[in-house]
Amino acid sequence: MLGLAAGGTLGVVRGPRGEGAAADWLAGAAAATTLTLLAAPLLTQQIALDPAQLPWDRSQWVRLALLDVLLAVPFAAGSLVVLSGLELAGGRPGSVYGASFLGSASGAVAALLVLFLLPPHRAIAVPAVIAAAGALVVPGSRRIVRPGAAILLAATLLFLPSGLWRPWPSPYKALPQVQAFPDARTVAERYGPTGVVTAVTAPAFRFAPGLSLAYTGRVPRQTGLFLDGEVSGAIPSTSGSPGATAILDWLPSAAPYVIRNGRVLVIGPGGRLEVDNALAHGAAYLTVVEPIRDLAALAAGGIDSTVVRATWLTTQPRTVLAVAPLAFDVITIGPSGGLGGDAAGLHALDADFLHTVEAYGACLDALAPGGVLSITRWLSVPPRGSIRTLLTAVEALRRRGWSTARGRILGIRSWGTLTLLVKPDGFDDDELATLALWSSERLFDLERPGLRLGIARFHQSSDSALDNVWNAVDRGPGAVDAFLATYPFDVHPVTDARPYPQHYLSARAIPVLLGSEGGDWLPFAEWGYVTALATLAMSVVVGSMLLLGPAALPHTVRRAPPLRTITYFGAIGIGFMLAEIAAIQVVGLLLGHPVYAVSAVLGALLVGSGFGSMFSDRLQGPGVASVLAVAAGAACMAVFLLPTAQSLQPAPTFLRWAVAAAVVLPLGFLMGQPFPLGLRALAARDRSRVAWAWAANGVASVVAAPLASLVAIDWGTPVLLGGGAGAYVVAALVLLPWPWGTGPIVSSAGGSPPK
DSSP, X not given: OHHHXXXXXXXXXXXXXXXXXHHHHHHHHHHHHHXXXXXXXXXXXXXXXXXXXXXXXHHHHHHHHHHHHHHHHHHHHHHHHHHHHHHHHXXXXXXXXXXXXXXXXXXXXXXXXXXXXXXXXXHTTHHHXXXXXXXXXXOSOHHHHHHHHHHHHHHHHHXXXXXXXXXXXXXXXXXXXXXXXXXXXXXXEEEETTEEEEEEEOTTOOOOTTOOTTOOSOXXXXXXXXXXXXXXXXXXXXXXXXXXXXXXXXXXXXXXXXXXXXXXXXXXXXXXXXXHHHHHTTOSEEEEEOSSHHHHHIIIIISSSOOOOSEEEOSOHHHHHHHOSSOEEEXXXXXXXXXXXHHXXXXXXXXXXXXXXXXXXXXXXXXXXXXXXXXXXXXXXXXXXXXXXXXXXXXXXXXXXXXXXXXXXXXXXXXXXXXXXXXXXXXXXXXXHHHHHHHHHTTOEEEOTTSOTTXXXXXXXXXXXXXXXXXXXXXOHHHHHHHHHHOSSOOOOOOTTSOOTTOOOOTTHHHHHHHOOTTTTXXXXXXXHHHHHHXXXXXXXXXXXXXXXXXXXXXXXXXXXXXXXXXXXXXXXXHHHHHXXXXXXXXXXXXXXXXXXXXXXXXXXXXXXXXXXXHHTTOOSSOHHHHHHHHHHHHHHHHHHHXXXXXXXTSOHHHHHHHHHHHHHHHHHHHTSHXXXXXXXXXXXOTTHHXXXXXXXXXXXXXXXXXXXXXXXXXXXXHHHHHHHHHHHHHHXXXXXXXXXXXXXXXXXXXXXOO
């Protein structure tokens, strides 16, 4: 988005020009796009950026700024291509703008397909190949551009088989640290749209979340599985042997099998540890849901010849819960990733539809009579994720008609994890006694509503928040609300409308962060959310410079755009981005992964916008009705999109994809019209204003991207869609005649621009 805005600003700065100059700029920008797509990834790898040092090392900020500039340059060049094409289109910009949309839609779909076929270091060359092919046919300075484009195309194709670039994970991620262990060896690596999965063996690698401190047996050798550099799980190299299964009974996640077994559902294991756990405890029927296909392929037997007696499903868990033919005796959800990533809040910006009230409710609905839901989460200091998981489970029980959680929920606390057991039918005295004895033998603390505060015998903490929340749950909703009102972190239960279970920062937490000494706040700083805030602030500053800076130059100040131009094109830019990002989030629930959601939404939205833009050439008038139609469509989506996605969880995959396209495409058709309608009238009056409109729209998009993330996290998707509808209402109001103004922003008809 920064590059698109910069392209518009450059278009303003280069001043008035005729059709010949625009054609030359089109040709030159096309060649520059290819060249910068080749150079930018290579140059960015030469920047030694260490984000962890940003609070102390000012030079890191310079490197970060340089990185942003390098990544924006290809998009700035591409922006100039579209802008020059719009200037050449004259009174019918819809065809050019529509072609740009259709090309973007093709790219969104192609990116998904390319990532299935090529690893990232090869796939990154594909955009340069396409850009070079486009530069070959562009009109303009053909004697210079076409030979140069041919050379660039040949060079790009030369590097495509081997890859000119190689992604290097951050040294703070688990993968490079484990690869540095003695005798570490990478045994498998798989690529796909959902990430890079790497399998590493190392004698020193151990993955056993919450393993009892009383365990004195042997820890079997394991193969670690890493998703995009972060630990995902492990595969015991001797899976199924007595030496490998002995350790499993000393994990907190084994607790549900102490009182229940039979038909077991393991959700998102990330490896084979929890699968072996269920099998070792006598699971009669085991279903494993691993939505990451490459993780499932390796964990199900891709590393060694062990045959795992389980049914593996590579689909989203919510679909399985909705259509499972059997009711399960145990449903278990293991800890996601490693302790470090969860504690540091690295995934605060990641939507997660597995740990919401609706998801836990779906798990409860899929339980057989007497069944148990088991959820294991990492502990952090101060407590955040464990508290939210408890309160989310309690809310799920309440929504299913159980007014009290006493007797229906308990926790097994280890040194690093909390395993919640939820039994809607209630734990009887024998089960409680059995669990208490099992926990005591393993030095685990048994916690449940109604127990006396401070009763923990093995794992004492200086923070009493967990004890307090158990007490609040026992006393009822009023006590829980009082706890939430005073706790410095946001640990409210999360829903599908706001699916960010790893976001905990609140206004009350800021003084805690700022008031801590010696860097004590760093482990819970939620870098993703803090970065989004900083990005929004920088976007406003940089966007203002890009938009207002050219007006201060001598040759442009007399042509500074009226306020209505900035407001109109800025409003539709913000509205487009807010609606787009909101749709991506909800479709993520429908399709099961954000990567698929991005491809589906961008593909459908941009195809619809492309045809809508082309259709706009047939329309007359300033387009007030078209803009209000977009606002109405976004408002309808705010009300109906999320319930539709929730109701379609049992539907087949192809049907969910079809519905996603059918819902988004009509809105895209409407959203493609406002920009060319305004642009056509502006071009008919003054071609130089095309660049101003493009810059205003681009700057608004720059600001809207981080703003949309923050709004979605703090207020949810319906509010985000409502904000998009509101932005289009503002744009429609700008189009209306103002009694104190000089008429609407656009004229009532198109036409050819002055020569």
